Ligand SMILES: Cc1ncc(C[n+]2csc(CCOP(=O)(O)OP(=O)(O)O)c2C)c(N)n1
């Protein structure tokens with residue numbers, strides 16, 4: 001493989017892991033571990049990654065993995081951290097690695113608890129916008145307009161995607177960021193940053209396409225997430241201490257090509273796409289406003 | 300040193316003496332005093348441990364599991380709704396073969412809300428693969444908690460120490476609290492059979508296909524089968540060090556007894572009094588205390604009775620549509636015995652209702668006067684019940 005500046009050559013995924021072709025979640029893990037290195041322990045709640053990591057007696061990763069029950073990523077990472085600390089190992093990084101279901105829904109409580117307690121670990125959510133492992137059912141991360149197995153036919157999802165980064169920023173965690181598999185250098189920089197920041201949970205929200213669930217060809221997996229960034233639908237940004245926003249780039253494309261290239265949105269009319277464009281524009285304007293506030297002060 | 304301790308504090312003292320390294324817990328009456336004391340010990344340096352104030356019991360066990368996977372000696376405590384809330388993770392801790400120790404204060408399940416003692420909460424968890432040890436008094440609570448870490452770490456299974464709400468959790472009694480040095484001699488530092496290790500990366504708890512799963516379950520059962528033997532060996536050492544032992548079951552005045560009261564938890568203390576009084580009046584009464592509920596000590600129980608005896612099982616718990624849970628278990632192990640005693644089943648003391656000496660004597664009399672047991676369990680001391688369903 002060609003060397004790329006800012007992307008370490010060493011890989012912590014074994015070939016033969018169990019991800020589907022084009023799986024954005026597998027690409028995301030690859031970059032995350034390149035950034036974090038071998039002194040990392042991974043906590044994996046139920047999700048596609050629960051499968052991707054391999055079946056007994058094999059493993060798909062070159063770092064230790066601990067599978068946990070679906071709702072427990074935040075709690076389990078806390079417990080593992082506590083054990084390492086009491087044994088005097090403050091060097092190892094604990095990485096909780098959960099899907100959107102395990103983060104936005106069933107695992108939200110334990111994540112919120114850990115964030116409030118100021119636990120010392122990195123929590124990464126690879127977001128494929130549905131429960132993919134169980135066959136594409138909606139989660140609270142599923143965007144407006146998507147068809148899933150539980151929002152089928154004309155009952156496609158009418159509510160918005162939960163804004164998880166804002167929810168975490170509201171906990172005043174030291175570091176929250178978004179990342180995309182289409183921007184590896186940016187993602188790696190953010191994981192390196194997350195490893196060095198102390199004083200609480202560091203949260204990284206990664207848009208990770210799922211060819212099967214998004215109904216796209218596997219070779220479009222990276223391209224589609226790039227379009228999400230370039231249309232400001234999934235902006236790349238960082239929040240320090242829940243207060244200080246940094247926008248990493250600004251897109252200038254309409255959302256239409258992003259929507260139109262995916263089978264999961266194929267039923268949407270041009271008016272619906274216009275609605276989505278309006279949502280994206282207003283969200284982006286709000287985010288820019290926050291980024292401009294140097295300090296949020298109480299009057 | 301003899302100290303006057305509440306049952307809950309007997310747990311806390313034992314956890315301190317066991318040099319537990321990670322505690323994660325969520326408060327619920329009547330367990331709170333256990334974890335409040337422990338959080339104090341962690342705060343003021345009496346214990347070198349991390350105390351995680353998690354946001355739910357599900358997370359309490361989730362964190363305990365991960366801490367044990369990280370190689371730390373780990374403890375939690377809960378009760379009733381908290382235990383039910385942990386259910387998924389009770390299975391997980393067994394499957395992951397983690398020697399977590401938990402104190403569980405028996406409390407009734409709602410609705411209606413009831414904070415008083417009732418064993419249905421812990422007994423509902425009988426199929427999760429946790430070792431369950433029921434206690435009669437504060438001394439037994441302390442001794443069992445210290446031993447539980449030895450047992451758990453020997454067989455790689457989690458252990459639940461069970462104590463009655465209020466009658467034990469909040470009752471002050473003299474308890475001999477051993478010196479740290481002697482506990483250290485009895486309980487060496489935790490050396491896990493396996494743990495998360497970046498030098499030796501492994502994949503714990505991963506996907507296991509049908510061709511392998513059953514063997515892993517069988518392996519857990521083999522560990523369970525080794526528990527009575529291990530427990531006796533550990534108790535032997537404990538006795539040598541501290542002069543006390545309890546046994547998985549205890550028989551008192553059983554040899555020539557006509558009616559044997561089968562009890563657990565704090566009812567045992569009352570029952571000792573009653574059986575002693577009955578003996579004083581020439582009655583042939585006996586007592587069997589069941590301490591170990593999981594694994595159910597089948598051999599010890601089968602060998603304890605002769606076929607002419609009657610057993611009066613007092614259950615402070617109930618499985619709807621079936622019966623008292625100790626009675627069910629007892630009947631199951633006796634069924635395969637060539638000659639077996641008759642089992643009379645009684646339900647008493649649910650939701651903290653007092654089980655008085657009079658209650659137990661009534662049970663004794665009823666059993667003595669009947670020849671054959673009823674099909675259903677008999678509910679004792681019932682007030683008027685609404686018959687409408
Ligand atoms: C308590 C519990 N409920 C339900 C499930 C079934 N389940 C396993 S993975 C999953 C969906 C995971 O979705 P997400 O977190 O988005 O990860 P993805 O599969 O999309 O990678 C569900 C519902 C479970 N394992 N545990």
Ligand SMILES: [Mg+2]
Nearest residue numbers: 099100130132
């Ligand atoms: Mg998902």
